[in-house]
Amino acid sequence: MRKIEFSPDDIKQLRAESNRHSHPIVRRRMGALLLKSEGLGHGQIGHILGISQPTLRAYFDLYLQDGVEALKHLNYQGKANLLLERKAEIIEALEADPPATLKQAQARIEAATGLHRSLPQVREFLKKTKFGGGK
Numbered sequence: 572m573r574k575i576e577f578s579p580d581d582i583k584q585l586r587a588e589s590n591r592h593s594h595p596i597v598r599r600r601m602g603a604l605l606l607k608s609e610g611l612g613h614g615q616i617g618h619i620l621g622i623s624q625p626t627l628r629a630y631f632d633l634y635l636q637d638g639v640e641a642l643k644h645l646n647y648q649g650k651a652n653l654l655l656e657r658k659a660e661i662i663e664a665l666e667a668d669p670p671a672t673l674k675q676a677q678a679r680i681e682a683a684t685g686l687h688r689s690l691p692q693v694r695e696f697l698k699k700t701k702f703g704g705g706k
Contacts, residue, residue: 600642
């Protein structure tokens with residue numbers, strides 16, 4: 572088990588951020604370190620928070636590296652939206668033969684680009700373009 576020293580200010584910040592931070596991953600990270608500061612074992616912390624031991628160790632490493640602030644940084648960049656990347660091509664295809672339904676739009680997008688997307692994804696794409704009813 573790792574020995575980590577926590578300052579009173581860090582404990583205060585961990586307590587506050589584990590409850591109020593806007594992102595659930597950051598809240599979970601803060602909660603893990605807060606439980607560690609209270610002397611709970613790694614197995615108990617993992618069980619309480621539903622996280623694996625490697626994840627828990629990663630949280631500890633972040634804290635040891637740069638303190639509480641390091642726990643707030645999320646490096647997830649998300650996935651590229653291929654529909655938006657090919658927007659011009661899709662709009663051209665839809666303007667040539669405007670769809671009356673989402674299923675028609677889905678079929679025309681797939682025919683034009685080879686990209687099969689779910690109906691909710693097609694709806695969202697149409698909302699973000701001029702086909703979204705003026706939005």
